[in-house]
Amino acid sequence: MSRLHFDKDIQPLSDFRAGAASFIRQINETRRPIVITQRGKGVAVVVDVAEYESMQEKIELLEEIQKAEAQLSAGLGVSNSDARAQILKSIKP
Numbered sequence: 001m002s003r004l005h006f007d008k009d010i011q012p013l014s015d016f017r018a019g020a021a022s023f024i025r026q027i028n029e030t031r032r033p034i035v036i037t038q039r040g041k042g043v044a045v046v047v048d049v050a051e052y053e054s055m056q057e058k059i060e061l062l063e064e065i066q067k068a069e070a071q072l073s074a075g076l077g078v079s080n081s082d083a084r085a086q087i088l089k090s091i092k093p
């Protein structure tokens with residue numbers, strides 16, 4: 001995802017409502033999110049669907065890495081040689 005441009009990508013809710021189509025086009029073209037504000041405070045972020053899916057995939061990967069690290073710390077890991085032996089055993093007839 002591209003970095004937020006504070007001068008272009010933070011918009012009041014009233015402006016977003018009035019020009020939603022143009023803001024959606026901007027999001028699709030620039031791949032930058034838009035922060036919607038209400039009474040001067042950020043209330044929502046509108047992001048391109050592909051960018052959202054990419055962020056979700058990255059979050060899932062990071063969660064899996066964190067889980068694996070916790071398992072290794074708890075002594076639940078398998079050595080490389082043991083894992084290799086298990087895999088080779090399962091694929092040989």
